[in-house]
Amino acid sequence: MKRIGETGWIEKEKPKCGPLDALVRPIAISPCSSDVHTVWKGALGNRHDMILGHEAVGEVIEVGEYVRDFRPGDRVVVPAITPDWNSLEAQGGYSMHSGGMLSGWKFSNFKDGVFAECFHVNDADGNMAHLPEGVSPEAAVMLCDMIPTGFHGAELAEVEYGDTVCVIGIGPVGLMSVAGSALRGASRIMAVGSRPDCIKIAGEYGATDIINYRNGSILEQAMKLTENKGVDRVIIAGGDNDTFIDAVKMLKPGGKIGNVNYLGEGEYIRIPRTDWGNGMGHKTIAGGLMPGGRRRVEKLASLIKYGKLDPEKMLTHRFEGFGHIEEALLLMKDKPKDLIKPVVTIK
Ligand code: NDP
Ligand code: ZN
Numbered sequence: 114m115k116r117i118g119e120t121g122w123i124e125k126e127k128p129k130c131g132p133l134d135a136l137v138r139p140i141a142i143s144p145c146s147s148d149v150h151t152v153w154k155g156a157l158g159n160r161h162d163m164i165l166g167h168e169a170v171g172e173v174i175e176v177g178e179y180v181r182d183f184r185p186g187d188r189v190v191v192p193a194i195t196p197d198w199n200s201l202e203a204q205g206g207y208s209m210h211s212g213g214m215l216s217g218w219k220f221s222n223f224k225d226g227v228f229a230e231c232f233h234v235n236d237a238d239g240n241m242a243h244l245p246e247g248v249s250p251e252a253a254v255m256l257c258d259m260i261p262t263g264f265h266g267a268e269l270a271e272v273e274y275g276d277t278v279c280v281i282g283i284g285p286v287g288l289m290s291v292a293g294s295a296l297r298g299a300s301r302i303m304a305v306g307s308r309p310d311c312i313k314i315a316g317e318y319g320a321t322d323i324i325n326y327r328n329g330s331i332l333e334q335a336m337k338l339t340e341n342k343g344v345d346r347v348i349i350a351g352g353d354n355d356t357f358i359d360a361v362k363m364l365k366p367g368g369k370i371g372n373v374n375y376l377g378e379g380e381y382i383r384i385p386r387t388d389w390g391n392g393m394g395h396k397t398i399a400g401g402l403m404p405g406g407r408r409r410v411e412k413l414a415s416l417i418k419y420g421k422l423d424p425e426k427m428l429t430h431r432f433e434g435f436g437h438i439e440e441a442l443l444l445m446k447d448k449p450k451d452l453i454k455p456v457v458t459i460k
Pocket of ligand 1: 352
């Protein structure tokens with residue numbers, strides 16, 4: 114990112130490896146909707162000559178003297194969120210906010226990202242996960258952000274066996290919320306989107322009903338599908354500030370909303386008072402940044418290894434070679450209808 118609205122190639126010094134850190138060479142990367150928000154919407158404010166990207170699987174090229182469990186040559190998954198594990202926030206269970214709200218998000222935010230020949234990982238033993246045998250780097254790159262974020266939507270909404278869940282937004286994040294809800298035992302999963310490819314894959318990940326928000330109100334369609342009973346959980350992975358209005362309205366008392374959508378505009382989010390039980394409806398709204406961490410990522414990787422989850426269904430555009438990163442990023446910006454997620458592999 115050269116400045117807001119402009120990307121290009123730059124030369125930078127190789128980062129320095131501290132005693133607890135690692136340097137990694139990417140072997141598979143993927144651009145994210147958040148990179149697009151950063152460059153073209155100026156979501157983080159201005160940034161000059163910052164290396165973009167926070168989704169990479171790579172090969173370790175150097176480790177600091179106190180790193181225990183990784184060696185040069187190891188293949189690793191590096192999550193988008195790389196907390197300081199000795200922070201008070203991490204001790205409190207919210208590592209993604211280590212050092213301040215949302216500050217666990219360092220790559221392409223407070224420091225250079227992963228679209229580079231070599232990138233730096235802090236707290237390497239806590240922030241890198243071993244790539245399991247039998248899991249391809251292309252599949253594994255979905256473990257950096259799409260799987261942990263989509264699944265976090267299902268965690269925040271506390272999806273339980275037999276729940277009826279409405280997942281609003283079925284880009285790659287929402288698709289992983291559909292898959293995560295199915296794995297947590299939801300019986301009925303209503304997926305909200307419009308692109309035919311996303312709709313097809315949502316069905317393969319476990320959606321039982323599709324709501325096309327371009328064909329009328331999401332709320333009316335959800336209430337019709339449930340014969341006015343409403344839903345137990347809503348996961349928000351797309352839409353805008355007003356999506357919360359529909360979500361609160363369709364939720365049963367005792368229900369939970371898990372938001373992982375990035376809200377980039379407007380000062381306030383409105384909650385419909387009476388539908389929120391005049392403040393007494395036991396309708397919980399939770400929103401969160403994805404948790405990183407080696408333990409979590411290695412567990413999620415085991416879902417791929419043992420055939421419970423196939424993230425490669427989302428990889429609609431594949432490139433080979435470092436030089437294609439910009440093309441993949443621009444594709445993410447322009448979002449052609451058949452795009453879900455691009456991936457670039459680097460030899
Ligand atoms: P996409 O743009 O690929 O998907 C967005 C989805 O929302 C699409 O299915 C789209 O439908 C749907 N949508 C768009 N407008 C509406 C609307 N008005 N009502 C209902 N649905 C709508 O995004 P991603 O899946 O890549 O990312 C989703 C969000 O998650 C982004 O905001 C991203 O920044 C955020 N994010 C959050 C993270 C976290 O840690 N919390 C980490 C990573 C990403 P259609 O089929 O028509 O395109
Ligand atoms: Zn991302």
